[in-house]
Amino acid sequence: MADSYLKYVASSMRSYYKDFSKYAKGRAPECKVAWVTSFTPVEILDCLGIEYIYPESYAAVIAASGKEQALLEESDRQGLSLNCCSYSCCFEGCLATESGPRGLPPKPDVLIATNNQCNTLPGWWNTLAKKYNVPLIILDYPGEFTSPEIAASYVKEQHQEFISRMEELSGNKLDMDDLKAAIGRSKASVEAWKRVISCFKDKDIPPTLLFDNINFLITARCKEDTATIYNLMADELAQSPDKDPSLMPLFWIGYPLWYHPDRYLSEVTEGFAVVGSNYINWWNLDYSGSDVWESLFNAYNYTFLNLKQETKTARLQALIESSGAKCAISCRNKSCKCDFVSAKDVGIVQTELEIDMIDREYLDLDRAKSLIAVMKESLN
Amino acid sequence: MTSIGIDIGSTYTKYCIKDGDDLKLFSVKTPVRQKEFFADKLKQLQTDHPGAKIVSCGYGRNNIVAVSEISELTALAEGAAYMAPANDVILDIGGQDTKIIVRDGSRLKEFFVNDKCAAGCGMFAINSLNQLGLNFEDIDLKGGEEPKIDLSSTCAVFAQTEIVSLIAKGADPSDIMTAVIWQILAQSKVLLRKVRYDSIALSGGLTLIKDIDKCASKVYSAEVVIPEDSYYLSAIGAALYAERL
Numbered sequence: 346m347a348d349s350y351l352k353y354v355a356s357s358m359r360s361y362y363k364d365f366s367k368y369a370k371g372r373a374p375e376c377k378v379a380w381v382t383s384f385t386p387v388e389i390l391d392c393l394g395i396e397y398i399y400p401e402s403y404a405a406v407i408a409a410s411g412k413e414q415a416l417l418e419e420s421d422r423q424g425l426s427l428n429c430c431s432y433s434c435c436f437e438g439c440l441a442t443e444s445g446p447r448g449l450p451p452k453p454d455v456l457i458a459t460n461n462q463c464n465t466l467p468g469w470w471n472t473l474a475k476k477y478n479v480p481l482i483i484l485d486y487p488g489e490f491t492s493p494e495i496a497a498s499y500v501k502e503q504h505q506e507f508i509s510r511m512e513e514l515s516g517n518k519l520d521m522d523d524l525k526a527a528i529g530r531s532k533a534s535v536e537a538w539k540r541v542i543s544c545f546k547d548k549d550i551p552p553t554l555l556f557d558n559i560n561f562l563i564t565a566r567c568k569e570d571t572a573t574i575y576n577l578m579a580d581e582l583a584q585s586p587d588k589d590p591s592l593m594p595l596f597w598i599g600y601p602l603w604y605h606p607d608r609y610l611s612e613v614t615e616g617f618a619v620v621g622s623n624y625i626n627w628w629n630l631d632y633s634g635s636d637v638w639e640s641l642f643n644a645y646n647y648t649f650l651n652l653k654q655e656t657k658t659a660r661l662q663a664l665i666e667s668s669g670a671k672c673a674i675s676c677r678n679k680s681c682k683c684d685f686v687s688a689k690d691v692g693i694v695q696t697e698l699e700i701d702m703i704d705r706e707y708l709d710l711d712r713a714k715s716l717i718a719v720m721k722e723s724l725n
Numbered sequence: 726m727t728s729i730g731i732d733i734g735s736t737y738t739k740y741c742i743k744d745g746d747d748l749k750l751f752s753v754k755t756p757v758r759q760k761e762f763f764a765d766k767l768k769q770l771q772t773d774h775p776g777a778k779i780v781s782c783g784y785g786r787n788n789i790v791a792v793s794e795i796s797e798l799t800a801l802a803e804g805a806a807y808m809a810p811a812n813d814v815i816l817d818i819g820g821q822d823t824k825i826i827v828r829d830g831s832r833l834k835e836f837f838v839n840d841k842c843a844a845g846c847g848m849f850a851i852n853s854l855n856q857l858g859l860n861f862e863d864i865d866l867k868g869g870e871e872p873k874i875d876l877s878s879t880c881a882v883f884a885q886t887e888i889v890s891l892i893a894k895g896a897d898p899s900d901i902m903t904a905v906i907w908q909i910l911a912q913s914k915v916l917l918r919k920v921r922y923d924s925i926a927l928s929g930g931l932t933l934i935k936d937i938d939k940c941a942s943k944v945y946s947a948e949v950v951i952p953e954d955s956y957y958l959s960a961i962g963a964a965l966y967a968e969r970l
Contacts, residue, residue, distance in 0.1 A: 690921075719799065
């Protein structure tokens with residue numbers, strides 16, 4: 346019998362959560378810990394033996410466990426307005442109450458934020474740095490807003506300095522061959538994940554599966570098992586039955602609703618089949634390059650949310666076109682305006698829903714239902 | 726064959742009775758107890774126009790039982806295709822929301838709705854008129870002249886507090902009202918950013934105000950047209966839809 350990806354999923358999860366309070370039982374981590382944003386060049390940390398934790402990802406896990414509302418309220422009581430990004434509110438609530446579905450993450454020795462995603466993150470990381478009194482490193486990625494040559498040299502300098510600081514912190518020396526290998530593993534993970542996504546258009550696959558399993562590409566993209574998980578998953582998914590052709594193909598623009606059991610509004614999208622989503626493509630980073638510096642620059646400077654509006658629009662349109670979607674739901678996300686504004690000129694009928702990816706109380710389901718009904722009507 | 730479109734809006738219900746090319750249009754205030762009211766109204770319409778096909782739209786469309794219903798956006802696209810065939814972008818400023826639609830023929834192609842910002846809706850105008858002791862007919866946009874007063878608040882609630890201060894300072898109520906209308910137009914610009922346009926057709930109750938097209942044209946920096954019977958576009962669209970049933 347062929348290996349199931351689930352075996353590797355379990356071991357990858359165990360490895361990621363091993364130092365969370367629920368599992369560590371009071372033991373301190375054996376290495377230094379960094380809290381990172383989700384587009385941090387973690388290949389560097391991985392090679393230096395620094396453990397990296399993703400607070401955003403843990404906020405999503407908390408919401409998926411149904412425990413987010415109490416933590417959001419606690420965060421509000423602590424003075425963090427509910428108008429702030431719900432990832433930050435939910436995670437801050439977890440820290441304040443010292444509770445979460447997997448306990449507390451190990452305390453950070455360093456905080457690393459990038460601005461290739463949104464500008465809230467460096468601000469949030471700043472508050473965390475004050476809380477823990479640890480160094481904060483912010484990596485600045487200029488995206489397309491300067492010439493590629495200038496940007497490449499600017500980013501390379503930062504990466505080099507970043508490596509020096511992390512070498513100091515970890516007490517280890519970076520081996521460039523190791524870094525090259527880690528980048529190679531990330532590349533392989535991306536390619537394998539693309540194989541998974543390619544099944545989505547035609548095969549009857551619940552979107553939930555993709556929304557949940559992209560987690561490994563975010564938190565473990567340069568780990569050995571990640572490409573294995575995705576390749577095995579793609580093999581299994583390729584055997585799935587075809588999508589029901591009578592369903593209207595729908596593109597989901599925006600974050601999954603982490604609090605929702607299906608991660609999207611399955612209860613009001615009857616008659617539709619989700620065939621694509623921009624979210625599941627965000628971590629398809631392009632590691633191409635003639636050396637490690639160029640690979641890291643291409644991957645982390647040109648993340649989707651760090652691109653110019655015209656490039657984002659073109660990429661989104663291409664994704665929608667290749668998915669075969671005839672209509673879209675675009676999520677006007679309370680927490681992430683930068684994601685929402687990228688959903689412009691998508692070229693197909695869309696309905697805009699006001700949602701938050703964590704705070705379930707932000708959704709007016711009746712309103713969503715009536716807007717989706719209008720979209721359906723316009724397609725008939 | 727007669728067809729009837731009924732657009733039940735938040736403040737007024739618009740009717741279109743279509744008999745061949747002849748359109749009979751009228752509106753009445755939307756009542757609070759809608760189910761009972763429209764049950765009687767339906768009986769009356771069916772008696773006056775035996776065999777007529779009837780379609781309802783608008784936010785209260787479910788309160789008329791036993792007739793087909795469509796969304797007001799679908800109806801707006803249909804009505805606009807009939808009354809404003811040269812315009813495919815229509816901005817409808819309603820009592821409780823603002824909508825922008827792009828149509829392809831009589832089909833709704835794109836739509837965006839803002840029902841969160843009261844300062845971009847007709848209700849802000851109605852409340853301001855009440856506050857100033859003016860009637861709708863008193864609104865004078867003076868040929869689309871720039872307003873003498875700028876409301877600094879972008880929120881309807883705070884703007885109304887600002888109006889209290891302006892009244893206390895002795896500002897001319899007509900100038901205040903002009904500022905309110907300009908503010909409503911400015912707020913609806915948010916929706917326009919989502920679509921491509923050179924020319925916009927306006928619909929909804931505010932189009933009954935003289936010179937609003939001139940103001941809107943300045944605010945949106947685009948050609949703005951007000952189609953004939955612009956107030957009734959959705960009702961007309963519903964009647965056209967009914968005709969095909």
